[in-house]
Amino acid sequence: MTRLAEIAVPRELLTRACAGDAPARQALYVALAPATLTLIRRMVGQRALSEDLFQDTMMTFYERLPQFRHEAPLGAWLRQIAISRCLMYLRSPWKRARMCLEPVDCGVAAEVAALITPGYAGEHIDLERALASLAPTARAIVWMYEVEGYSHQEIAHAFGRSVSFSKTQLSRAHARLRACLEPQEHPPSCTLI
Amino acid sequence: MHPDLDPQPRGLTRLLRELPAESAPPYGYSEFERRARERARGARSLAGGRRLAVAAVIGVGGLALLVRLSGPVPLANHAHNVGTSAAAPPALGPDDEALPPRAGAGERWLASLPSEPAVVHVGTRAAVVGLEDRIAQLDDLLTAARGARAAPARLAALQQERSRLLGTLVQVRYAETLANETP
Numbered sequence: 081m082t083r084l085a086e087i088a089v090p091r092e093l094l095t096r097a098c099a100g101d102a103p104a105r106q107a108l109y110v111a112l113a114p115a116t117l118t119l120i121r122r123m124v125g126q127r128a129l130s131e132d133l134f135q136d137t138m139m140t141f142y143e144r145l146p147q148f149r150h151e152a153p154l155g156a157w158l159r160q161i162a163i164s165r166c167l168m169y170l171r172s173p174w175k176r177a178r179m180c181l182e183p184v185d186c187g188v189a190a191e192v193a194a195l196i197t198p199g200y201a202g203e204h205i206d207l208e209r210a211l212a213s214l215a216p217t218a219r220a221i222v223w224m225y226e227v228e229g230y231s232h233q234e235i236a237h238a239f240g241r242s243v244s245f246s247k248t249q250l251s252r253a254h255a256r257l258r259a260c261l262e263p264q265e266h267p268p269s270c271t272l273i
Numbered sequence: 274m275h276p277d278l279d280p281q282p283r284g285l286t287r288l289l290r291e292l293p294a295e296s297a298p299p300y301g302y303s304e305f306e307r308r309a310r311e312r313a314r315g316a317r318s319l320a321g322g323r324r325l326a327v328a329a330v331i332g333v334g335g336l337a338l339l340v341r342l343s344g345p346v347p348l349a350n351h352a353h354n355v356g357t358s359a360a361a362p363p364a365l366g367p368d369d370e371a372l373p374p375r376a377g378a379g380e381r382w383l384a385s386l387p388s389e390p391a392v393v394h395v396g397t398r399a400a401v402v403g404l405e406d407r408i409a410q411l412d413d414l415l416t417a418a419r420g421a422r423a424a425p426a427r428l429a430a431l432q433q434e435r436s437r438l439l440g441t442l443v444q445v446r447y448a449e450t451l452a453n454e455t456p
Binding site: 082083105106109110113114115117118121122131134135138139142204207208211222223226227254257258261 | 288298
């Protein structure tokens with residue numbers, strides 16, 4: 081899987097896109113959109129919601145593109161925008177209220193169904209199922225730490241919480257994932273942690 | 274990027290990184306642009322609605338403030354308004370003696386009132402009767418003075434005094450009328 085931060089964009093293409101050149105902007109979209117959607121989908125879980133946040137992210141990206149100062153790779157810059165959008169959603173009172181109203185089992189079942197990519201089998205499905213069993217915040221932290229390479233300090237800053245919050249969430253999530261992935265006689269039920 | 278703070282099996286990280294990614298964007302660039310335009314239009318109309326709501330709130334607030342600052346309507350103005358709608362008299366001021374036509378209007382209005390109001394206020398009734406008596410006396414004096422061909426200055430003085438009393442009577446009767454109408 082190619083991570084968003086690793087995607088290299090030719091400087092000349094970026095310059096043209098920053099200047100508002102439509103074909104260049106389209107080329108950027110084709111290059112960056114799949115990885116952006118993957119990241120958002122892993123962070124929030126649901127497909128429809130991911131597409132909504134993806135649209136928001138890309139709109140913000142194009143709006144701010146003329147202000148891009150080439151201090152970091154373009155993918156990393158876009159990743160920051162996407163994660164910021166996802167965290168805004170996860171922290172929103174609307175999201176919290178919806179989670180309280182959702183029956184836990186149904187919510188997990190729906191998220192598992194949404195997370196599992198059709199056409200893949202074996203350990204990927206197990207892992208996606210295990211990821212879906214995590215609470216949204218824990219899943220986001222696991223993804224930011226393990227895949228995107230954020231440090232605990234950076235995660236704590238992004239969530240507006242302490243470093244120990246990030247460490248605790250990650251530790252519990254690891255335990256949960258290990259429990260889900262290890263073969264057991266009585267597999268743990270998919271309840272949110 | 275991060276130091277390995279958590280003693281975590283590297284196998285999990287590897288597995289997570291190997292998870293399949295999206296192979297294509299959810300929709301093409303033209304569809305993305307169309308949705309972006311749609312959202313921008315929605316945001317503009319929302320902003321317009323907000324501006325309208327803010328303007329309405331400011332308008333209502335301003336009106337409330339205006340009403341609050343203007344305080345209760347003065348009796349004279351109110352009397353004038355009510356009087357206009359009920360063919361009432363013009364408000365008479367202290368210089369009404371010099372305005373015989375207005376005194377005439379007051380007299381006509383007094384004539385249109387019932388001789389006895391529905392609700393009698395003892396306090397005002399005595400004043401009204403007293404004023405009416407004095408006006409009647411002045412009428413007699415005026416008639417006598419005209420019959421005796423008195424000096425114009427004497428006639429004017431009597432007429433002025435009558436107008437003053439009539440103005441006072443109109444004000445008292447009108448106040449009485451208002452008091453009767455107020456629940």
